[in-house]
Amino acid sequence: MDFKEKMGKLITELNNYNYHYYTLDQPLVSDKEYDALYDQLVALEAETGVKLPDSPTQRVGGEILKGFAPHRHLAPLWSLDKAQNIEQLRTWHDRVVRLVNDYNTKNPGNPLPNPCYALELKFDGLTLNLTYQDGKLVQASTRGNGAVGEGILPQVKTIKSVPLTIPYDEGTIEVQGEGIMNLSVLEKYNQIAAEPLKNARNAAAGALRNLSPKVTAERKLNAYFYNVGYSDGITFADHKEMMDFLRENRLKVNPYIFYFEQFDDVMEQLADIEKRRSELDYLIDGAVVKVTDFRIREALGYTDKFPRWAVAYKFEAEETTTVLQSVTWNVGRTGKITPLARVEPVELAGVTVQNCTLNNIGDIERKNLKFALGSRVFIRRSNDVIPEILGKVTEENDGEEILFPVECPSCGFPLEQRGAHLFCNNKTGCKPQIVARITHFASRDAMDIETFSDKTAIQLYEELGVREPADLYTLSFDS
Ligand SMILES: [Zn+2]
Structure with missing residues (x-):
């Protein structure tokens, strides 16, 4: 051979x-x-x-590029009409129904079917437009202004879920999707990165618009595809057919796609997606509702900005910015000192945030937060856990210095740095450590002493001189 x-x-x-x-x-x-x-x-x-x-060796990213060549999209990339709440979503739906009815009144011989809906996740990354010519990936570009984007083919080739060739080889097509960085990948990347990335969206967008495709390759990006924007040889009857075409051509389609005949079912599913949002391994900032039938899409048409047959439903943000006001230091059960940040109160996903975690002193330095007191910072909340500070909004060291303690804030014992953490080694004389050990001993995972809380431990420490779990057994009952 x-x-x-x-x-x-x-x-x-x-x-x-x-x-x-x-x-x-x-x-x-x-x-x-x-x-x-x-x-x-x-x-x-x-x-x-x-x-x-x-x-596949093309995917490692080659030489540094001089700039981005513009790419004129073969068909415009529309933005989407937005609904900020359920009422606006209903208004959108009512208009769809009204327009379909109007059409059917004017065209009684060839009426449109009842509108059905596809519901998809709205990914929070960078929109990609891929051009395949006779089965070969010949261009990839950003959305740009919707008519012209930036050519980023060498960068996009590093995304291993993007096929370099596809089975469909009978002409030119353009497909749209979103370049993303999976949250698990971002976490791994940040564990060893000299400069941690602030969030997955910026990480993906920054990597794709980086002139060194090697940097793009290092970020191990992913992509999901959801639309055929242009085709000179193939048409589809509905959204399902189009999605099948994408799948058959080995483009990655997100498994979360739902089809509904009733609009009320769309609403119900939306609530479910919002609830399960934090379980996903990628960022979404909402969901997209689309009319599935392509004849209806054509009849509804476009405004000057967006299609009338689709709408983006925005979820509440999980990230925002606020001002870092102060840092306090807490002593844990093992003597580990944890910084807790106080921030200017800010609304985030329905709650007022005042405290954020900073993990440890290593984290403060890696995130370039050492001189961030009084500066604006990004914060992110996921699930119900206390929000995390991701980094400074500006790159300059324009804030006050966060002073790292040299003595235990509770007992005054000199602190020791081990790895990224500070520790108080005064195991037998440091109150918060003792109280936490006694509480832990009594907890459900250990002795499971009912109604025993950290308040009980503090009280026993202060009033009865309890210093270790064994002391609990010397106590006598006194009514
Ligand atoms: Zn201490």
């Missing part, structure tokens, strides 16, 4: 593994087996100096 044939075989095999791993989330082989084949391909390419267009 000649080298090109061998290369082609390797590439087909690797791309198939890639597809199962990154698009379907169903790996077929171990990383080790994949790497062995990949190394074979790299060696073969180095030996022959040939790189075939769909080779």
Whole structure:
């Protein structure tokens, strides 16, 4: 077999593994087996100096680029009408029904069906427009102003769930989706990054608009696709058909897509998505409701800004900015000192936030917060846990310094730094440590002493001199 044939075989095999791993989330082989084949391909390419267009080695990102070449989208990328609440969503729906009825009155011979709806997640990343020509990915661009975007093909090629070639090879199509960074990937990245990223959305957008595709590759981005915006050879009857086309062409489609005949069911599902939002491994900032039937879409048409057949329902933000006012230091059960930030009160996802975590002193330095007192910071709330400070809004060190304590704020014992944390080693003489140990001893996970709370532990410490769990057994009952 000649080298090109061998290369082609390797590439087909690797791309198939890639597809199962990154698009379907169903790996077929171990990383080790994949790497062995990949190394074979790299060696073969180095030996022959040939790189075939769909080779996965193209995904590592090459030289630094000089700029972004503009790309004129083959069909405009519309923005979406927004509904901030349920009433606005109802108003949108009422207009759809009215317009369909108007159309049917004017066209009694060929009426439109009753509108049905598709409900999708609204990803919080960077919109992508991919151009495939005769089955090959020839361009990828940002949304830009909707008519012209920035060409970011080398960057997008590093996203392993984006196919470099697709089965459909009968003309040109443009598909739209969203480039994202998975939250688990961001967390891993930040654990070792010299400069942690503030949030997944900026991480994805910044990586895709980075002139060094190698940086894009390091971020290990992902993408979901949800629309065929242009096609010169294929039409669809409805949204389902279009989504099937995307799937058949190995484009990654998010599994959370719902179809409804009744608008009330859409509303119910919306509430469910909002509730389960924090369980997702990516950011969403809402959901999108679309009329499924393409004849209705055509009849409804567009305003000068957006289609009348789709609407974005915005969820409450989980991130906002506020001012970091002060930092206090708390002593935990193991003697670990945890910084707690007080911020200017701000509304976030329905609650007033006043306190945020900062994890440890290492985190403060890594997030460039050492000189952030009095500065504006990003905060993020997920689930019901206390919100986290993500970083400063500006890059400058324009705030007051956060002074790290050298002595235990409770007992005055000199602190020791171990890794990113400060510790008070005064195990037997530091009140908060003792109280926390006694509380822990009595807790459900340990002795499970009913009605015993940290208040009980404080009281026993202060009034009866209890200093360790064993002391509990020397107490006598006194009514
Ligand atoms: Zn102490």
